[in-house]
Amino acid sequence: MTVRVRFAPSPTGFLHVGGVRTALYNWLFARHHGGVTVLRIEDTDTERETEGAIEQIQRSLDWLGLDFDESPRTGGPNGPYLQSERAETYQAAVDTLLEQGLAYRCYQTPEELEAARTAARHTDDPAAPTRLHRDLTSEQISRFEGEGRPAIIRFRTPLEGETVIEDLVRGRVAFEHRLLGDTVLMRGGGAPTYQLANPLDDMAMGITHVIRGEDLLPSTPRQKLLIEALGGTFPTTAHLSMILGPDKKRLSKRHGAASVEEFREQGYLPHALVNFLALLGWSWDGETEIMSIDELIERFSLERVNPAPAVFDHQKLAWMNGAYLRELGADTYAAALEEHLVDADSPLAGNPRLGELVPMVQEKLGAFGEFDALAGSLLIDREPDPVAWEKLKADENAPKVLDAAITMLGAIAQFSPDAIEGSLRSICDLLGLKPKNAFTPIRIAVTGSTVAPGLYESIAFLGRDEALARLQRARAAL
RNA sequence: GGCGCAUUCGUCUAGGGGCCUAGGACGCCGCCCUCUCACGGCGGUAGCACGGGUUCGAAUCCCGUAUGCGCUACCA
Numbered sequence: 001m002t003v004r005v006r007f008a009p010s011p012t013g014f015l016h017v018g019g020v021r022t023a024l025y026n027w028l029f030a031r032h033h034g035g036v037t038v039l040r041i042e043d044t045d046t047e048r049e050t051e052g053a054i055e056q057i058q059r060s061l062d063w064l065g066l067d068f069d070e071s072p073r074t075g076g077p078n079g080p081y082l083q084s085e086r087a088e089t090y091q092a093a094v095d096t097l098l099e100q101g102l103a104y105r106c107y108q109t110p111e112e113l114e115a116a117r118t119a120a121r122h123t124d125d126p127a128a129p130t131r132l133h134r135d136l137t138s139e140q141i142s143r144f145e146g147e148g149r150p151a152i153i154r155f156r157t158p159l160e161g162e163t164v165i166e167d168l169v170r171g172r173v174a175f176e177h178r179l180l181g182d183t184v185l186m187r188g189g190g191a192p193t194y195q196l197a198n199p200l201d202d203m204a205m206g207i208t209h210v211i212r213g214e215d216l217l218p219s220t221p222r223q224k225l226l227i228e229a230l231g232g233t234f235p236t237t238a239h240l241s242m243i244l245g246p247d248k249k250r251l252s253k254r255h256g257a258a259s260v261e262e263f264r265e266q267g268y269l270p271h272a273l274v275n276f277l278a279l280l281g282w283s284w285d286g287e288t289e290i291m292s293i294d295e296l297i298e299r300f301s302l303e304r305v306n307p308a309p310a311v312f313d314h315q316k317l318a319w320m321n322g323a324y325l326r327e328l329g330a331d332t333y334a335a336a337l338e339e340h341l342v343d344a345d346s347p348l349a350g351n352p353r354l355g356e357l358v359p360m361v362q363e364k365l366g367a368f369g370e371f372d373a374l375a376g377s378l379l380i381d382r383e384p385d386p387v388a389w390e391k392l393k394a395d396e397n398a399p400k401v402l403d404a405a406i407t408m409l410g411a412i413a414q415f416s417p418d419a420i421e422g423s424l425r426s427i428c429d430l431l432g433l434k435p436k437n438a439f440t441p442i443r444i445a446v447t448g449s450t451v452a453p454g455l456y457e458s459i460a461f462l463g464r465d466e467a468l469a470r471l472q473r474a475r476a477a478l
Numbered sequence: 479g480g481c482g483c484a485u486u487c488g489u490c491u492a493g494g495g496g497c498c499u500a501g502g503a504c505g506c507c508g509c510c511c512u513c514u515c516a517c518g519g520c521g522g523u524a525g526c527a528c529g530g531g532u533u534c535g536a537a538u539c540c541c542g543u544a545u546g547c548g549c550u551a552c553c554a
Contacts, residue, residue, distance in 0.1 A: 010554055045553055110552070117550095122479055126550075152552055170483070179481060179550090187552040194554045218482060218549040241484075241547090248546065279490065279503090286492030287502045306491075309547060313489050316504040326517075364516045374515080424513080439513040451515045 003035025004208045007068070008198065010042045011053035014259035015060040017312060018213060018243045018251060021277045025240060026211045027066045028278065028300040038205055039071035043084045044197050054082075060260035064270045065293065070205075078205040083197050090192040093200050093230060094153050094185060102229045103185060105151035106133040107144035127181030130154065134182060153186035155195075155226055163221035168209075168238035168302045175221040183222045199223035203232040211238045211302070214309075238302045241281055241309045251312050258312075267340045267368025272321040280310045290323060322366040330358050340368035348372060351379050356461060360453035377448045378461055381470070384448030391444065393478060398441040400431060402475040405442050406468060415464045417456040424456070445474030 007023040009015065015023075030037045039061070043049055058073060070076030080086055097103035108116075116129035134156065136144075144151075158177045165173045185196040192200075202210060217239045224234040245255035252258060263273055275291060283306070284291070284299045291299070328336065334355040341349035348354070348371070361375050376382070392398055408423045409415075428438045443455050446467060452458055459467045 008554090012554080042554065048553065106552095108552095113552085124480090126480055150552095173482070175481075181550090184552055189552080191552080193552065198554080213548090213554095214483065215548055216554080219554085239483085244547080246489085250547075276490095281490090283491055283502095285502090289490095289503060308484050310491090311489055313504065316490065319504055322516090361516095363518090366516090421513090435513050437513095443514060447514095449514090453515085455513050 001208060003030055003033040004038065004206050005030045005035060005211060006038035006040050006202065006205060006207050008040045008042050008201075008212075009057055010045065010048065011050065011057065012048045013050050013053055013056075014261050015057045016251070017258055017260070017277065019057075020060070020064065020260055020273075021243060021280060022212055022240060023061060023066055024064070024274060024277055025238075025282070025300075025302075025305070026209075027068075028296055029209065029211060029238075029302060031297045032300050035208075036070065037066075037068045038076070038078070038207070039068035039081065040201060040205070041072055041082045042194065042198065043082060044192050044194060046084075046191075056261070060264075063264060064260065064274055066274075083192070083201065086197070086201065087192075089200060089204060090186070090196055091190075093196070097155070097185070097229065098153070101156065103153050103155050104134060104136075105141070106154045106182070106184075107136075107141075107149045107151050108133060109149070125178070127179055130181035130183075150188035152184055152188050154182040155185055155222070155229075157182050157222070157225060163224055165217075165220050165224065165237060167217075167220075168236060169241075169305045169307050170217070170239055173217065173220075175218075177221075177225075180222060180225075183226070185226075195219060195222055196226070199227050199234070200230075202235055203227055203230070207235050209238065210235045211240065214239045214241050238305065240305065241307055243280060244309050244311045246311060248309075248311065255312070263317075265344065265369070267344075267365075267371070268317070268321050269324050269336070272324040273317070275324075276317045276320050280312065281306050289320070318366045325365055325367070326363055328362070330355070330362075333362055334358050337368050337371060341371070344369075346372060348376055348379050353379065353461075357453070360457050360461070364453065373449075374451065375453055378453070378458055381466075382448065384444065385450070388444045388448065388450045391450065392441050392474065395441050397431070397433060397437060399475065399478055401427065401433070401438050401441045402445055402471055402478070404430060405445075406471050406475065409459070409464065409471070410468060415460060417454075417460045420456045420459050441474075442471070445471050 005026040007026050009019055027037055029035070041054055054072065058071070061068070068074065070078060070081060072081040075081075094103060098105075113129060116132060120126050120128050134154070157180050160177060162174050162176050165175070167173055183195045184193050186192055220237055220239075227234045243251045245251045247255075260273070271293065274293065275296070278291070278296050278300070279289060282300065282304055284304070325333070337358070338349065338354055357375050357378065361371060364374060365371060404427045405424065408427055409420065412419045412423050424439065424442065425435065427433075428435050431438065439455055440450065443452055444450060446455070446462065447458055462470070
């Protein structure tokens with residue numbers, strides 16, 4: 001039997017790191033087993049749907065390199081892949097269940113339900129309120145119908161016994177039927193709920209393994225019961241732990257960047273994000289950290305997924321991204337940097353000399369988003385950093401150092417990094433200053449910052465005219 | 479409140495009874511390299527939640543407690 005997995009997000013916003021991790025594990029598992037990946041959009045709740053979310057999710061998955069064999073975009077033999085277009089499937093199943101007495105119409109108003117729920121809150125049968133209309137007499141039914149009350153459809157959950165889930169990550173988990181209550185399958189308006197649409201589609205699409213977040217573990221027995229009532233076989237499940245913020249709360253926007261889109265904007269490499277996320281809850285040998293996509297595919301297994309929640313560590317991601325950035329070839333690096341600048345709508349984009357800066361910045365950047373601050377001033381003459389500028393003005397050595405630099409740099413024959421180094425070092429000897437002290441004012445004068453690429457290379461990059469102009473301007477401002 | 483899941487350095491993790499005086503990585507600290515920032519090298523810091531069992535022997539198995547998280551929707 002070929003493995004078939006699905007990633008089934010709701011189009012309620014940007015793709016979150018938690019969602020990405022789920023998508024990734026599904027993808028890795030399927031690719032490892034030569035299986036099929038399905039992308040299904042769960043848009044049954046039109047209220048919460050947000051504009052453009054589907055495109056956004058697809059875009060993020062594309063960027064990460066997670067391709068889906070069957071999806072709303074690619075189509076496939078088990079479509080449609082949008083739940084909003086699968087109404088007949090759900091209706092047919094509900095009709096069958098109703099016919100066989102496995103589901104029933106419930107006429108409770110939301111207010112009645114809520115009141116009953118509050119009352120039953122602390123009793124020994126908290127699920128009782130969901131079963132109030134389970135065995136209505138025909139008189140009661142016609143009275144409710146007569147009142148024009150809309151009916152919702154509830155599943156007739158067994159009152160006794162338990163459902164056992166053999167989860168690939170968590171092992172055996174048992175749920176008492178009595179506490180489950182009668183699950184709502186269809187809303188008053190006839191729209192399917194997640195509890196109906198999700199398992200039904202998994203069955204219809206031949207899903208063999210359901211890999212999803214732990215938040216969905218409690219709904220698993222309901223879904224299993226439903227599928228088995230319909231004569232289907234419930235897929236194997238693997239419930240992944242939650243991803244937490246530093247405060248151990250579920251990761252969200254208030255913890256900073258949490259969506260794929262944000263990491264992309266900050267100049268992270270998709271491969272780095274994928275590698276990092278793969279390691280958030282899974283490990284291969286506990287030692288190896290940097291792995292190619294092919295290695296991840298080859299090594300991934302659900303058996304080695306950690307069931308405990310994991311805190312998302314931005315610092316480690318940044319480190320890993322830097323490690324990936326440093327491994328890039330110069331041309332690839334330049335192209336990726338340019339793409340980032342274009343995406344960011346940066347004034348630095350399209351600069352023909354960008355490539356020359358690569359060797360000067362590659363080992364210094366943790367993400368492309370830092371490029372502008374580090375080396376932007378070499379491409380564009382702009383206002384210096386105020387703090388650095390004050391430091392320059394307060395430096396008592398600055399005037400003589402800048403004067404010397406102007407003289408020396410104006411005199412050297414070859415305006416190369418080596419020649420510039422020799423020239424600047426002779427200033428140190430001349431003035432009896434340590435390189436560290438002599439170079440700081442020059443760096444600020446030339447780059448407008450205390451942090452920049454190598455000084456000799458920076459000056460050489462600017463060229464004699466520009467470098468001298470900046471030095472003279474700084475000198476004049478002292 | 480009920481149900482469920484989880485619990486190894488600050489963080490991600492290795493560990494599935496003796497190989498553990500608990501390994502790796504990020505972070506942090508120190509030293510080296512050094513024109514700033516980085517990179518790189520070397521060294522260091524720090525952990526089995528607690529309490530009971532089981533066993534010759536427990537980070538590893540069982541029970542309880544605590545804590546955290548999830549679910550408890552006509553959200554997913």
